[in-house]
Amino acid sequence: SQTIHQWPATLVQPVGSPLSLECTVEGTSNPNLYWYRQAAGRGLQLLFYSVGIGQISSEVPQNLSASRPQDRQFILSSKKLLLSDSGFYLCAWSLSGVAYNEQFFGPGTRLTVL
Amino acid sequence: RKEVEQDPGPFNVPEGATVAFNCTYSNSASQSFFWYRQDCRKEPKLLMSVYSSGNEDGRFTAQLNRASQYISLLIRDSKLSDSATYLCAVNGRGGSYIPTFGRGTSLIVHP
Numbered sequence: 107s108q109t110i111h112q113w114p115a116t117l118v119q120p121v122g123s124p125l126s127l128e129c130t131v132e133g134t135s136n137p138n139l140y141w142y143r144q145a146a147g148r149g150l151q152l153l154f155y156s157v158g159i160g161q162i163s164s165e166v167p168q169n170l171s172a173s174r175p176q177d178r179q180f181i182l183s184s185k186k187l188l189l190s191d192s193g194f195y196l197c198a199w200s201l202s203g204v205a206y207n208e209q210f211f212g213p214g215t216r217l218t219v220l
Numbered sequence: 221r222k223e224v225e226q227d228p229g230p231f232n233v234p235e236g237a238t239v240a241f242n243c244t245y246s247n248s249a250s251q252s253f254f255w256y257r258q259d260c261r262k263e264p265k266l267l268m269s270v271y272s273s274g275n276e277d278g279r280f281t282a283q284l285n286r287a288s289q290y291i292s293l294l295i296r297d298s299k300l301s302d303s304a305t306y307l308c309a310v311n312g313r314g315g316s317y318i319p320t321f322g323r324g325t326s327l328i329v330h331p
Binding site for chain 2: 140148149150152155194196207208209210211212213214216
């Protein structure tokens with residue numbers, strides 16, 4: 107069966123510090139991968155998605171970036187965090203090339219920028 | 221009009237009640253539809269997919285109305301443990317496989 111891992115679970119960072127969040131998927135090959143942010147009381151905002159190694163599409167211009175160095179690894183980064191970057195960051199995967207494309211989410215990272 | 225809209229609620233119902241949520245979508249070309257459940261401070265978890273013919277899983281029934289462009293989720297015999305936020309997801313963007321999520325409907329089931 108497939109599993110998705112994210113770490114860390116919680117993170118408190120000062121404004122201006124760098125960020126690196128990691129997501130890995132097990133039990134499937136060539137998944138589509140996604141990064142979402144959910145601010146308090148808000149909906150899911152798609153940040154990045156990837157259909158393959160090195161292929162990243164950005165949905166919202168901001169100070170975040172994503173990379174996919176391996177098939178089942180997705181990394182979210184920032185060089186300098188802003189207060190507005192606080193939120194619940196969720197990684198998700200879905201099967202590639204499938205018309206009915208359910209997404210499965212990792213446990214998330216709760217980021218607080220102070 | 222937003223791509224995917226949900227009544228945020230909260231829907232406050234007693235145990236044993238039947239409750240229904242709707243989710244409207246704007247893209248008539250959308251092909252796939254889902255309901256997710258999200259508990260407080262947890263990740264969304266897939267509850268069920270919504271097929272053209274409808275879908276039933278125990279106390280939960282999901283239906284699609286293409287003419288009016290909405291999906292619905294019906295929960296029968298509500299349990300305390302059903303208390304959560306229910307998110308709908310609709311794939312769109314001209315047939316893209318990337319779903320758009322609604323903001324969710326909060327359900328509170330009380331004794």
